[in-house]
Structures are given as structure tokens and as C-alpha cells.
Amino acid sequence: MTGNELRERFLSFFAGKGHTIVPSSSLVPANDPTLLFTNAGMVQFKDVFLGLDRRPFKRATTAQKCVRAGGKHNDLDTVGRTARHHTFFEMLGNFSFGDYFKGEAIAYAWEFLTRVLELPPERLWITVYQDDDEAYRLWQEVAGVPAERIVRMGEKDNFWAMGDTGPCGPCSEIIYDRGPEHACRSNPCALGACDCDRWLEIWNLVFMQYERDAGGNLTPLPRPSIDTGMGLERVASVLQGVDSNFDTDLLQPLIKAMEGLSGRAYDRGEAGFPFRVIADHARACTFLIADGVLPGNEGRSYVLRRILRRAARFGKALGVEEPFLYRLVATVVNIMGQAYPEVAEQQDYIARVMRQEEERFHETLNDGMRVLSGILERAGREGRQTITGQEAFTLYDTYGFPLDLTEEIAGEQGFKVDRAGFEDAMAAQRERARAAREDVKAYEFALAFAGNLDDIGGTEFTGYGRLEDTGKVLVLVREGERVPSLAGGETGYAVLDRTPCYPEGGGQVGDQGSLAWPGGAARVQDTRRLPDGKIVHQVTVTAGNLTAGQEVKVMVDRERRLATARNHTATHLLHRALKNVLGEHANQAGSLVTPERLRFDFTHFAPLTEEELRAIEKEVNQKVLANLPVTTLETSLQEARAMGATALFGEKYGERVRVVKIDAYSLELCGGTHLRSTSEVGLFRLTGESSIGAGVRRVEAVTGTAALDLVSQESQELATVAGLLKVPPFQVAGRVQQLLDKGKEMEREITRLRNQLAGYTVRELLGHVREVDGVPVLQARVDIADAEALRELADKVRDKLGSGVVVLGSQHDGRVNFVAMVSKDLVKRGVHAGNLLREVARIAAGGGGGRADMAQAGGKDPSKLDQALAYSLKVVAQQVR
Incomplete structure (x- = not known):
């Protein structure tokens, strides 16, 4: 049976048992910043198990792509050394959310393995948690597994928990006995006594039946659940009769390639x-x-x-x-x-x-x-x-x-x-x-309110159609604790039942504004949304006292909202223009929309040329001048996709989504705030383009008054430069080019003179060459501060010398630099520049080393420089053969 056939049979089997086939989620967890990657089938259902989310089904089955590399779950260093560890693998699973429990889970697993896959029952062993008498009994009664093939094991191996607190429960592992020919030398080689390749874990059934509190106490869950995981590659190796996952048809073609x-x-x-x-x-x-x-x-x-x-x-x-x-x-x-x-x-x-x-x-x-x-x-x-x-x-x-x-x-x-x-x-x-990481910051922000807001209702956002509204203060939080009120000068967080303030999301920053009530006022400094939809306002009271339960008038900063909307609508125009100019592969990889500017990351493989940047900027401004209408509608996710709406890859969307449409030019899923027509953008100017990683580029831009200010500033700068160059503005480029050409000429002349001077220095140094046992040796102090320049000079001296040893030293800022060069013929006779300098530098309270033909070293005592250089003659005499 091929790996693909195994996957299909698993999903079909459980679909026949009333399970909904749910597609694999992304390897990037949609709602869990604590995880780098999706590493198990249950990750996409984590919020369901925690009671934070509901699905329209009680039974599900998946083939989930998983990665374990980095963080707590990291198999990277063992990959390739064992028959079964991978960074990427597939986990087949079936799940029950308060529907069936242990008996059915055991029955389904046994039926699939023994009847569908036709694995010999006598090869299958079971492990259960040491205190789980129910599972021990059910494996015998439901599956007919004899007691001698059921092994009780401890909490480390057979008790699963989502974290230190929360849902948890015992688990049962199904082990395939690959036969005595795979046994290790342990005595005995037995399940639970060793961990050799004979005993292959192929399926883990987790029975989520408890809630663990901070004190470690276990309370039975009202609706126990099932979470199972089967390794596709492992079971394929069994079915295909091979010793390693790497010998299956899932990996062997890659090895052949x-x-x-x-x-x-x-x-x-x-x-x-x-x-x-x-x-x-x-x-x-x-x-x-x-x-x-x-x-x-x-x-x-x-x-x-x-x-x-x-x-x-x-x-x-x-x-x-x-x-x-x-x-x-x-x-x-x-x-x-x-x-x-x-x-x-x-x-x-x-x-x-x-x-x-x-x-x-x-x-x-x-x-x-x-x-x-x-x-x-x-x-x-x-x-x-x-x-x-x-x-x-x-x-x-x-x-x-x-x-x-x-x-x-x-x-x-x-x-x-x-x-x-x-x-x-x-x-x-x-x-x-x-x-x-912004998602971790948001997660930690949400955790600061955990337990404080369970008893209050949600927040209705009214800011798409209005910038002012009235709302009731549901709760106030200060320094992580609920408080009845905030006094003048105090800063805290307020949750209202209604607000026109847009909470940070989708790359757009949160609104700022103000609250007002009889006898008091507060400044709204930021607005954010919690995972459950409540909108939190960071406020500083400027007059009176803000009290929980009172009605307040909420006013959004109009100019700031308008500036943000300009940049957000311009971002949609930019996205479409990038695709038109560069190609459809230019997909959004991230964005930031603030009142001052916009930043847009997208997939592309090369720096944008000046011609491409001009074309993008021109296209956006053409759409601004065209005064295209900007409209929004709410629809189902399926209908939005059918309409061709662009979705941000990896973003988690609900069943109802908001679509922003710019005439026939752009159609995107977006929850942000926008203009009514493109002409309100005013003007669009690109301000930068750069790389932020392999295959990802970033462009930055400004709109509206910020763009006008930029144009004015650029015009002023051009006029100033033209004045300094004493030419009209349209001749600035030509004049600058003339100056650059002249500068290059001067650089060439400086290089010629420097080489000429170096030649004089080399000739002067060559006059100080001495012979040591027939070997030409030059040791000299020179007045060169830069170590690189010192090495270049030594190179030139050695080249002129032909056969010989060069040792130069200099001092600068209380330190000593040495360099040594040895010709190839003398290297063969035993002279070694690295060993030579190690001895020489030691006299000047230093050290160093390097290759046989070239070495550099340093010292801390400039007063010993001449002594150290003189000592080089003795070292050469000792080395030469």
C-alpha cells in the first residue's frame, strides 16, 4: 500500500464513522503564538478543547502536516540518524469533542489496523497509563488484546497534558512488534524495558478526561474528548515491509533523485x-x-x-x-x-x-x-x-x-x-x-486580562459608519487588576459595550481619541482587541473620575483616522499595482498602516528597478486621480473567494468576512477602515524599497499631506543644491556627474603618488636586509598605524626580495603590530611565519600566529618593539634547516 493510499483509506474510514474530514491547517499556527509550528493534529482544535471555540461538528478526522524543529519540539539533530525521526511528517488523526470516548476510540483504532490495513493482531502491543484500569479493561473486552500484551506505564510516557494547567488525560499507545530480528541486546528486550527499533509506536490515543488546576489537582471534564495521532510514515514502513521510513515510497524517490x-x-x-x-x-x-x-x-x-x-x-x-x-x-x-x-x-x-x-x-x-x-x-x-x-x-x-x-x-x-x-x-x-514578535506581544497583552473579564459582555464596534458614539464602561483595569474607578492623572484600560474606536488589527494601528462624561474627560491613547472580541481602550483620565458602569461619549481623533484610512486604501492600490507591474507572484507578506506612513512587504526575488518603482507609483496615482469608488460588503468566506477576493496568506478568517472593493481594480478581504473614494488619497509617493529576507521585499510610502510635504521638501533641497552648484535645477545631475568624474581622476592621481611613495619605502627597507645562515632577513620598525597597510607593505617587500624573511613592526595608541612574511622556498626549509611571530610578540607582551608563509600578531608593550624585532633574527636562525 502506498503512502498516498494509506492517507486516503484512513480519512475514508473515519468519514464512514461519522467524522467530518477537515483539511490540514497551515504549518504556521493561526491562533497560538506559543508555538513556532503546527506539531500535532490537535493544534488546529486547541481552542475547541479549551472551550474557546465551537465547530459545527463533534467528530473530525485529519491528515495534518507537521514540523518539529526549533523550540521544545525539536527533532532536527536526530533526523537521518534514526529510522523514524523527521522535521516534517504527517499525522493522521481522529477527534471527538465531547461525543464518543474510550470504548469507541479503541474499537475504531483496532478495526482500522486489523481489518482495513490487515495488520496481524499478534504483532500489536498496547501501553496504558498505570492507573487507567478502564483502558486496560477495554483493550481486552473491545479489541480482544490479551493481558500479556498490554503494558502499564508511568506518567512520563502515558499521560498527556496541553500545558501545566488545562485539559489532560491518560493515553494508550499502539506498538507494532517488528520481530526478534530487530531486537537489541538488552536483557530483556521488552516493551517498557528498552527503546529499541523492535518496538515501533504507530498510534497514540489520548483520552482527555481531566482539567488540571494550578495546584496540580485533577477534576473530571463534563465532556471528555478524544485526540489521536498516527504517524503516516511509520505505518507506511510497516505496510511496505521496510526497516526505515526513508525506504518508503514517501521518501525513497527523494533519495533516488x-x-x-x-x-x-x-x-x-x-x-x-x-x-x-x-x-x-x-x-x-x-x-x-x-x-x-x-x-x-x-x-x-x-x-x-x-x-x-x-x-x-x-x-x-x-x-x-x-x-x-x-x-x-x-x-x-x-x-x-x-x-x-x-x-x-x-x-x-x-x-x-x-x-x-x-x-x-x-x-x-x-x-x-x-x-x-x-x-x-x-x-x-x-x-x-x-x-x-x-x-x-x-x-x-x-x-x-x-x-x-x-x-x-x-x-x-x-x-x-x-x-x-x-x-x-x-x-x-x-x-x-x-x-x-507582535503576535507574542498581543498574546501577552491578552494574558494580562485573563480572568478579569470573564463576567462581562462583548463590545460592539460601530466605527465603520461613525466617529462618535456613546458607550457604557463595562470594566476598568489598572496594573492587571480590576478597579472601580480611575482618578485624574491615572492610566488604565477601559472596556465599553459600544465604541467607534478601531482596534489594532490587520496591520492597521488602533485609533486614538477621547472620552467625555459630565464633569470628566479622558484621552484614548490606543485601542486593541482581545481574542474573544472585547475591545480595550488605553486611557488616561485628564479631568474628574472615570467609573465602571457610567455612560461616556467616545470620540475618535478624526484627522488621525482619516490619515490612517488614506494609507490603508493606498495600501490596497499598491498591492494591485505591484501585481500588475511585477507579476501575480507579488503577494502580501505583511503590512503596517499608520497615520504617518504605510509599509508593505511582498514576495519578489530581486530589488525593484527605478523603472519598476516609477511604474508602480504612476499606476497608483492614476487610480487616485480616477476617483474610483471604495465600497465594502459582508459575505461568506466561500462567496468572497468565489468573487476572487485576495486573502492574506495564513490569516485566520471566520465564516463571515468583510470585503473591500475599489471599483473593478482591487478586491480584498479586510477589516480595516477606508476612504469613500480613491481621490481622497490625494497623492502617493514611494519613499523606500529594501529586502527583509530571501524572496521578500519591502516598500514604504506616504500619502496626502505627508506626500505633499515630501514633495515640497525635495523641491527645496533641489533648489539649495542647485544654488551651491551655481546651475539651474534641471542641470544639477549633469553638474554632479562632472564633479564625480573629476573626483575619480583625483583618486587615480592619489593612488599613483601613494604607489610611488611606497616604492621609495620598499627600496629604503631593502637596504637593511641582513643574512642569517645564508637566509636574507629584513626586520624593521616602520611608521604605519594601520595593520592592513602594514601587511601590504610587507607583501611588496617580500615580492622584491624574492627569497627571504620579512618581519615588520609598528606602534599605535599604546599597542604594537607585527607582520611576518616568508617566501615559499624558505617555508620548505622549516621557517614558519606563525611560529616566528608567536615568539617575537611574546617579548612585547603579546601573542599571535598564522600560516607558515604569513602571520600577524600584536603586543601591549611598545617599549619592547625594537628588542622583539631584533629577536626575530635569532628565531629564524633556530628554524632554518
């Missing part, structure tokens, strides 16, 4: 490790990019970059020096494109992103080698024997340079790496990334 790309044969033992890593990582990269993740330096993007570059490194281990991983996308699509059409639809885009990142990695790897050489030279000059953790982290973070490679190269030159410092820098980077 890699054999073709590398020209090497796959080995199922340790030598095949690179093949297995690449096959796994190709799937993970393909699906992550398809779900909107792009390589970068933070969070999910950083994990993707690490996976992709790790695969590229293993390609090098197989002798593949050119980008290759992108070529495997087609193979992934051939295997899985039918089940997951999103990868087939985006095949070219995924391959381009991967190729660009691979090319970038090859470039940065070369750059990293140069940077590491500089770090080692600097460490030598400073007399250090250790590369700092921060230096190693910079190589890793900026250049993708693996720590083990840094340690290997540094070790070859006698240096160590501060691994503990590297780990500290990594931890600090993770914390910075976590703190910077």
Missing part, C-alpha cells in the same frame, strides 16, 4: 546519513515555504534558514558544490502534490525561494571564511588564544557559519572557541526574537 544529483550511491547505513537528512529537509523546506514561511533571521524564518542551509552543507558532503535542493521540489510535488495542492500550485515559487537562499548561503559561506580569517588575525594581534562566543555567534548568525566548522578551522591555527559564550549569545537572540 539525490543519487542522480550527486553521482553517489545511497547506503542504508551510517554513510547514507547525508542522503536521509537531505530527503527530510527537502520536504520540510517545500511545505514551510508553501505555507508562507521565508528564510530569515528570526523565529520561524530562522528555523527554515537553518534547515535549508543544513541540507546544503550535507550536499557539500556528497560532493555537490552548486545549489541543488531546489531541484528536489519537483520530486516532493510528485509525491505529495495531489494530497496537498498548495505545494503543486506554488512549485515554481518554492523552487525560486530555495535556489535564492542556497545561492546566498554559498556566498555567505565564502564571506564567512574571510571574516573568520580576520577574527583569527585580530585575536593573534591581541594575544588571545580564544575566539569569543560573540564572534562565533556573528559568524553563525550573519554568515550561516556552523559552530563546528568555526571550531575546526580555529583549532588548526591553535585557537579555541568559547562555546559557552556562543550558547549565551544564541539564547539572547532567541529572547530578542521572541520579545519582538
Whole structure:
């Protein structure tokens, strides 16, 4: 049975048992910022299990794509070393939300395995939680499993919890016995006594029947639920009679493709490790990019970059020096494109992103080698024997340079790496990334109100049609606690039953404004929405007291709202113009809409040319001048998609959505505030274009009065420059070009004179060459502060000298710099520049080293410079053979 057939049979089986087939959710969790990636089938139902969300069904079944790499659930380092660990895998599952429970779950699982898949029952073993007598009994009564094949295990293995508190319960694992030929040498080799490859876990049935409180107390849930997960790859390996997931039809074609790309044969033992890593990582990269993740330096993007570059490194281990991983996308699509059409639809885009990142990695790897050489030279000059953790982290973070490679190269030159410092820098980077994530900030903001607002109703937003309204203060919160009132000068949070203030969302900042009531007033500094829909106003009382329960007048800052609306409508115009000019692949990857400016991130593979930027700006302004009507309508998500409305990838939408339509030009799902016609934008000006990651570009722009101010400022600047150049404004460019050409001429003349002067210095130094045991040696103090210039001079002297040893020293700012050069013929006779300078620098209270033909070092005692240089003659005499 193929992997695709197994997936289809599983879903069909449970559909026949009254389960709704729910499509796999994105690998980027829609509503859980605590998770980097979807790592289990239950993630998309987490809010249902927590009672925060309801679905129109009580039974569901899914084939869920999952990634475990980064964070708590991280299998990255074990991938390829075992037969069953992956970064990307599929989890088949069936779920009951307060419908059926243990008996039915056990019956369904046993029927599917033994009747549909026809696995031999005698090969199936069961584990249950040590105190779960009910499950122990049901496995015998419902499935007929003999007691000797049911093993009780502890909480670590057979009790599942969503977190420290919340829903939890015992679980049962179904284990397939692969046979005594796979047994380990443990005595005994038995389920629960060892963890060898003989005992393969294929299905986990979680019985969610308790609620755990902060004190660890368990309370029975009124509606127990079922959450199960079966590993598709593992069961496929059993059905196909192979020893490893990598030998199944889900992964073997990728290994075959890699054999073709590398020209090497796959080995199922340790030598095949690179093949297995690449096959796994190709799937993970393909699906992550398809779900909107792009390589970068933070969070999910950083994990993707690490996976992709790790695969590229293993390609090098197989002798593949050119980008290759992108070529495997087609193979992934051939295997899985039918089940997951999103990868087939985006095949070219995924391959381009991967190729660009691979090319970038090859470039940065070369750059990293140069940077590491500089770090080692600097460490030598400073007399250090250790590369700092921060230096190693910079190589890793900026250049993708693996720590083990840094340690290997540094070790070859006698240096160590501060691994503990590297780990500290990594931890600090993770914390910075976590703190910077807007979804985490929003999550933490919501947590600040947890438990404070359970007993109040929701908030009705009225701000689409009005900027003033009256509302009742439902609750006030200050410093995390509910308070009855806020006094003059105090700042807190107010939840109203009605408000025209737009809460931050969809990239648009929240409204500001004011509250007023008889005898009092407050300033609204920000507006945000909690996950349950309540709208929270951050307020500072400026007069009187604000009291819970009182009626207030709510007024939105009109000018600020209008400026924000200009930028939001302009953002929709910009999105459409980008697609028209660059191509339909230019999809939104993020946005920020404020009263002052707009920022728009989109998928594209190259910097925009001046011609493209002018075309985009021109098209937007043409639509502004066309005075196109801007209208909105509410409809179902299905109808909106049928209309062709553009949705933000990865965004979670409800069944009812709001569509913003700009005549026949643009149609997008959007909950933000907009103008009534495009002419109200006034003027649109692009202010910047940049890269924020592989395959993602960013443009920034201003509209309305901000755009007019920019035009005025640019005009004034042009007039000022024209005055300084003493030409009319239209001749500024020509005059600047003349000055640039003249500057280049002067630079060439300076270079000629500098080379001429260096020639005089070289000739003068050559007059001080001495012979040591027949070896020409030049040791001299020179007045050059820059270490690079010192090395260049030593290079020129060695070239003129032909065969010989050059040792130059200089002092600057209380420190000493040394450089040594040795000709190739003398290297063969035992003279070693690195060892020579290590001895010389020690006299000047320093240290260093380097290659046999070139080395640099430093010292802390300038008074010993001449003594150290003189000592070089003795060291050369000792080295030469």
C-alpha cells in the first residue's frame, strides 16, 4: 500500500464513522503564538478543547502536516540518524469533542489496523497509563488484546497534558512488534524495558478526561474528548515491509533523485546519513515555504534558514558544490502534490525561494571564511588564544557559519572557541526574537486580562459608519487588576459595550481619541482587541473620575483616522499595482498602516528597478486621480473567494468576512477602515524599497499631506543644491556627474603618488636586509598605524626580495603590530611565519600566529618593539634547516 493510499483509506474510514474530514491547517499556527509550528493534529482544535471555540461538528478526522524543529519540539539533530525521526511528517488523526470516548476510540483504532490495513493482531502491543484500569479493561473486552500484551506505564510516557494547567488525560499507545530480528541486546528486550527499533509506536490515543488546576489537582471534564495521532510514515514502513521510513515510497524517490544529483550511491547505513537528512529537509523546506514561511533571521524564518542551509552543507558532503535542493521540489510535488495542492500550485515559487537562499548561503559561506580569517588575525594581534562566543555567534548568525566548522578551522591555527559564550549569545537572540514578535506581544497583552473579564459582555464596534458614539464602561483595569474607578492623572484600560474606536488589527494601528462624561474627560491613547472580541481602550483620565458602569461619549481623533484610512486604501492600490507591474507572484507578506506612513512587504526575488518603482507609483496615482469608488460588503468566506477576493496568506478568517472593493481594480478581504473614494488619497509617493529576507521585499510610502510635504521638501533641497552648484535645477545631475568624474581622476592621481611613495619605502627597507645562515632577513620598525597597510607593505617587500624573511613592526595608541612574511622556498626549509611571530610578540607582551608563509600578531608593550624585532633574527636562525 502506498503512502498516498494509506492517507486516503484512513480519512475514508473515519468519514464512514461519522467524522467530518477537515483539511490540514497551515504549518504556521493561526491562533497560538506559543508555538513556532503546527506539531500535532490537535493544534488546529486547541481552542475547541479549551472551550474557546465551537465547530459545527463533534467528530473530525485529519491528515495534518507537521514540523518539529526549533523550540521544545525539536527533532532536527536526530533526523537521518534514526529510522523514524523527521522535521516534517504527517499525522493522521481522529477527534471527538465531547461525543464518543474510550470504548469507541479503541474499537475504531483496532478495526482500522486489523481489518482495513490487515495488520496481524499478534504483532500489536498496547501501553496504558498505570492507573487507567478502564483502558486496560477495554483493550481486552473491545479489541480482544490479551493481558500479556498490554503494558502499564508511568506518567512520563502515558499521560498527556496541553500545558501545566488545562485539559489532560491518560493515553494508550499502539506498538507494532517488528520481530526478534530487530531486537537489541538488552536483557530483556521488552516493551517498557528498552527503546529499541523492535518496538515501533504507530498510534497514540489520548483520552482527555481531566482539567488540571494550578495546584496540580485533577477534576473530571463534563465532556471528555478524544485526540489521536498516527504517524503516516511509520505505518507506511510497516505496510511496505521496510526497516526505515526513508525506504518508503514517501521518501525513497527523494533519495533516488539525490543519487542522480550527486553521482553517489545511497547506503542504508551510517554513510547514507547525508542522503536521509537531505530527503527530510527537502520536504520540510517545500511545505514551510508553501505555507508562507521565508528564510530569515528570526523565529520561524530562522528555523527554515537553518534547515535549508543544513541540507546544503550535507550536499557539500556528497560532493555537490552548486545549489541543488531546489531541484528536489519537483520530486516532493510528485509525491505529495495531489494530497496537498498548495505545494503543486506554488512549485515554481518554492523552487525560486530555495535556489535564492542556497545561492546566498554559498556566498555567505565564502564571506564567512574571510571574516573568520580576520577574527583569527585580530585575536593573534591581541594575544588571545580564544575566539569569543560573540564572534562565533556573528559568524553563525550573519554568515550561516556552523559552530563546528568555526571550531575546526580555529583549532588548526591553535585557537579555541568559547562555546559557552556562543550558547549565551544564541539564547539572547532567541529572547530578542521572541520579545519582538507582535503576535507574542498581543498574546501577552491578552494574558494580562485573563480572568478579569470573564463576567462581562462583548463590545460592539460601530466605527465603520461613525466617529462618535456613546458607550457604557463595562470594566476598568489598572496594573492587571480590576478597579472601580480611575482618578485624574491615572492610566488604565477601559472596556465599553459600544465604541467607534478601531482596534489594532490587520496591520492597521488602533485609533486614538477621547472620552467625555459630565464633569470628566479622558484621552484614548490606543485601542486593541482581545481574542474573544472585547475591545480595550488605553486611557488616561485628564479631568474628574472615570467609573465602571457610567455612560461616556467616545470620540475618535478624526484627522488621525482619516490619515490612517488614506494609507490603508493606498495600501490596497499598491498591492494591485505591484501585481500588475511585477507579476501575480507579488503577494502580501505583511503590512503596517499608520497615520504617518504605510509599509508593505511582498514576495519578489530581486530589488525593484527605478523603472519598476516609477511604474508602480504612476499606476497608483492614476487610480487616485480616477476617483474610483471604495465600497465594502459582508459575505461568506466561500462567496468572497468565489468573487476572487485576495486573502492574506495564513490569516485566520471566520465564516463571515468583510470585503473591500475599489471599483473593478482591487478586491480584498479586510477589516480595516477606508476612504469613500480613491481621490481622497490625494497623492502617493514611494519613499523606500529594501529586502527583509530571501524572496521578500519591502516598500514604504506616504500619502496626502505627508506626500505633499515630501514633495515640497525635495523641491527645496533641489533648489539649495542647485544654488551651491551655481546651475539651474534641471542641470544639477549633469553638474554632479562632472564633479564625480573629476573626483575619480583625483583618486587615480592619489593612488599613483601613494604607489610611488611606497616604492621609495620598499627600496629604503631593502637596504637593511641582513643574512642569517645564508637566509636574507629584513626586520624593521616602520611608521604605519594601520595593520592592513602594514601587511601590504610587507607583501611588496617580500615580492622584491624574492627569497627571504620579512618581519615588520609598528606602534599605535599604546599597542604594537607585527607582520611576518616568508617566501615559499624558505617555508620548505622549516621557517614558519606563525611560529616566528608567536615568539617575537611574546617579548612585547603579546601573542599571535598564522600560516607558515604569513602571520600577524600584536603586543601591549611598545617599549619592547625594537628588542622583539631584533629577536626575530635569532628565531629564524633556530628554524632554518
